[in-house]
Amino acid sequence: MAQKNPKDLILDIKDLVIHYETDDGTVEAVNGIDIQLEYGKTLGLVGETGSGKTTTALSVLRLVPDPPGVIKNGSIFLDGKDIMNLPQKELEAVRGHLASMIFQDPMTSLNPVFTVGDQISEVIALHENCSKAEADQKAGDMLEVVGIPRERFGEYPHQFSGGMKQRVVIAMALACNPKLLLADEPTTALDVTIQAQVLETMKGLREKYGSAMIMITHDLGIIAEVCDEVSVVYAGQIVEHGTLVDVFNHTRHPYTEGLFGSLPNIEIKRNRLSPIPGLMPDPTDLPKGCCFAPRCKYATPECEKARPGKKWLSDTHYVRCSRYDEPNFKIEREDQ
Amino acid sequence: MAATKAAPKKRSQFEEVWRRLKKNKMAMIGLAIVVFLVLLAVFADFLFDYEQVVIKQNTAIRLQGPSAEHWFGTDEFGRDILARLVHGGRISLVVGVIAVAIALVLGGTLGAISGFFGGKVDMLISRAMDILLAVPSLLLSITIVSALGPSIINLMIAIAVSSVPGYARIVRSSVMTVRDNEFVEAAKAIGANDAQIIASHILPNCLAPIIVQVSLKVASAILSTSGLSFLGLGVKAPTPEWGSMLSGGRAYLRNAPHLTVFPGLCIMLTILSMNLLGDGLRDALDPKLKQ
């Protein structure tokens, strides 16, 4: 197993545990997630609704709503700063400057009563100690960077289409040149052809500015396109992590296999899909053992006894599956 | 086969709502008070004799404060206030509830039609409601009672008509939000007609604001009654009625506050209990809040 040098890490999350304590019980949203992301790299977090991927991203900026959210355990270091113990004032300086977030719905992340230009320039003025004119100038530059003519600076969000709005949001997120970009399903609300344009823009910008990125998505296709590494999240845990090649071509975890089996793929026409049976476990009442065991076709009674730990398969690739303790265990999906 | 397919503990809609309502303490308190007031009104004749106690004047004991003999004291004509309140409840509660019921049926139907169909129908109904709203409601009631002649029934009609636009607006706006839901389209797709859709899908989903409005409006109907009675257009003089007792006691507010305090408390208690019950019903009728 490989421990990355902490000096190279923009983001170092260790054993993060986040619960939402509600009247109806405790939702165990994040149950021991580790993320080590190097400067300039892109990590994909894939998982289904309620797997805890958004909560993880929010915690990096300490934006988990509290109450009901409680960070129970873990450490988060962002560019060497201990986020968990940072005073409010410094946290505000981190947000938008060191790391910024792009939300899924561009319609709700823009304020309808301000012009898009003013919204971008406000972010710049807030973080960069410059005059209003300079900030406006830079905001105009940012609009051009994401492919929107500078002339539209004075227009309001409703005058833009969905794809354009998401580009405005991206421009806003990149305005202060953050070292880390947290993108939460940034293209889910968009049409395919528009999604292609936005992804292309994001890739281009990442190369230009060298930001690291966490891409949260449920779409393995998007991961294949933009990420360097992938973490597959299930019930608040990373069940498989590795480079793109590790996870896509040398898939090891049964859940990851199930995700691939569920996807209609235009490259290979199959007669039937092979979905994962059953449902996600109730996050207020997670199984004691492996959370995937009730849906897993390889599960043994052993799997239900204890949560599996990390099993490193190579320097870059680990799974949480106790079946790999057996020397000859293999899942059905073949290496590609 | 059939035996194994008995529905697992299927309760009827009513039982289900009652079970959920029972869990709500405040609603049960509200219900208890409402039942108590209704029982008092129903058995008023057994408690106090109308001719001898309620309307018979005895100036010797006028304006007395609460005592063992007259729990709530006596009014300016020496009549027992408790007795008058119990008998007055008959009129006030009946007028309040019936006026609201008439208004709800009229306003609700108009609002549902205008919200569901939209377009020209909506235009016509909404403008008519706007015209009614433009006239102060008391003035409107006065006009109606004057035209129909003063009587309790006409009084109820007058109060009902003046609150129709309020219901029509509330129902219309909630119908409009529910109307665009896909489940309405789904009902159309299986062949339901407009009346079936409104009755079984739209109105049940508009209940919350309507119930709140109803519980508040009962109170304002009681107060409107007093206003009209004060003008001589409602309940005639010796007949007790909460609103007119309240306004009649105004002149003695400084020296004999119990003349206004007790009717005021009765009205407040009615409103409060209706509100508590209304809120509880609203929650109990909403399956999403089921525990």
Add this chain to the structure above:
Amino acid sequence: MAKTILEVKNLKKYFHTPKGMLHAVDDVNFTIEEGKTLGVVGESGCGKSTTGRAILRLHEPTSGEVIFNGENILTKNKDEMRLLRRQMQLIFQDPYASLDPRNTVSEIIGEPLKLQKIIPDKAKRLEKVYELMETVGLAERLVNTYPHELDGGRRQRIGIARALAMEPKFIVCDEPVSALDVSIQAQILNLMQDLQEQMGLTYMFITHDLSVVHHFADDIAVMYLGQLIEKAPSGMLFDKPTHPYTQALLSAIPVPSLNKKRERILLKGEITSPINPKPGCRFAARCPYATDRCRSEEPKLKEIEPNHFVACHLCD
């Protein structure tokens, strides 16, 4: 040769808007054979959902013909239409909005049987509800639960059971899986496939997700701004996409595999407005190959090889 169950001729649906006439569906023609699936793909606002609803007369079409089993249903009166609804059903995209939150599972599934007086008896109706629940894979114990207590996949199964209750022949499926998680999506797609085989259903499958239709449909129709621009059997469309928009659409799908890197055609610009559209090809503004002819003359749908229809001047 299978029998044609549905034929749509010159279907138009315009909406009045404050800005002008919105051409939601503009002169669409296609046929669906019995027991087959026609996939209708396109991006938001292309009129695919409106087409589905116009066929079922949930939106009254502006003009055109919808011929179902040899009869033009647009000339039917209310009562005849009510009976026809037994044969033509709809499955919705949003399993949250399409079920009345105040009704239980059994009330929702039983509603068509009650309304259409197919099974007026309550106890017998419940029997049928159980039968339908089993068909779509819902556990019996859920019969008295409310939709909000269930997850998206189960809710979608309720929607499917409701559509199946009257034993229809033809079902319009409007994005039935796009609101679901991938693993649940696959379960529902498999269920729909099984039902089709068992009951000989005909589907019109509306979606924005090309990989889903590729998997599911026999024929695919691509729509753009209210018009049908390409239609072909599924395999042919994916092997030989001919319309420039279809090509761009296909290339834009992110593929969950590292092995093949495809050439991506990036479109410039945004979808133009469908309100009072200008003459000429509606895709011309974004098309990399557009000529002056494209901007002035509207291309007609032509058969360029057997069963492959394209509306593009480049094919001349």
